[in-house]
Amino acid sequence: MMPDLFEGDARQALDEGAVLLRGQALPIDTMLLAAIETISSQSPFRRMTTPGGFQMSVAMTNCGSVGWVTDRSGYRYAARDPDRDTPWPAMPPQFAGLAGDAARQAGFAGFSPDACLINCYEPGARLSLHQDKDEQDYRHPVVSVSLGLPAIFQFGGLRRTDRPQRVPLRHGDIVVWGGPARLAYHGVLALKDGVHPLVGRRRLNLTFRKAL
Ligand code: SIN
Numbered sequence: 185m186m187p188d189l190f191e192g193d194a195r196q197a198l199d200e201g202a203v204l205l206r207g208q209a210l211p212i213d214t215m216l217l218a219a220i221e222t223i224s225s226q227s228p229f230r231r232m233t234t235p236g237g238f239q240m241s242v243a244m245t246n247c248g249s250v251g252w253v254t255d256r257s258g259y260r261y262a263a264r265d266p267d268r269d270t271p272w273p274a275m276p277p278q279f280a281g282l283a284g285d286a287a288r289q290a291g292f293a294g295f296s297p298d299a300c301l302i303n304c305y306e307p308g309a310r311l312s313l314h315q316d317k318d319e320q321d322y323r324h325p326v327v328s329v330s331l332g333l334p335a336i337f338q339f340g341g342l343r344r345t346d347r348p349q350r351v352p353l354r355h356g357d358i359v360v361w362g363g364p365a366r367l368a369y370h371g372v373l374a375l376k377d378g379v380h381p382l383v384g385r386r387r388l389n390l391t392f393r394k395a396l
């Protein structure tokens with residue numbers, strides 16, 4: 185039967201604890217994009233400053249009860265949008281539902297994110313290798329949803345010097361990493377120029393985490 189075949193092809197292990205779910209967000213892509221429009225009309229995308237004083241090439245906003253921020257004083261989760269001094273827009277229930285489903289398929293049942301970082305990459309924007317480690321409890325996985333232009337995701341090991349795999353991510357793909365892979369180094373190579381029919385000249389990424 186088709187579904188099994190399709191499931192087999194759609195699911196790709198990257199490492200122990202890390203899975204790529206091909207096209208998993210496609211059935212709800214237009215809902216996700218409309219919600220991102222609404223959220224970013226309230227808390228706009230902005231290019232934040234790293235503790236080292238560099239402006240990031242990726243523009244970011246958040247939804248959820250807390251949002252990831254960086255400035256000269258460090259990386260952290262904040263309950264308010266520092267640009268507006270208001271709470272972040274609420275996380276749409278469909279966002280949390282998608283992230284919970286993906287996590288369950290990757291072997292992490294019961295994932296209930298409180299933070300959704302929304303990244304906007306324009307051509308040339310990149311994210312250098314890093315670990316996600318500003319969260320309180322590493323037993324919760326990270327769920328990452330790709331929309332728009334394709335990108336090369338670097339997925340490495342637990343040491344910065346571990347040579348990362350290059351994983352092409354396309355519109356609708358979801359990557360989940362947790363358990364033994366929770367602190368894997370990862371990043372995104374400079375976005376190649378192009379135009380996506382629904383998203384335009386951009387890549388959008390949703391990163392779901394349980395921060396608190
Ligand atoms: C992230 O590491 O926060 C985002 C990764 C991505 O944009 O795919």
Ligand code: FE2
Pocket residue numbers: 314315316370
């Ligand atoms: Fe990350």
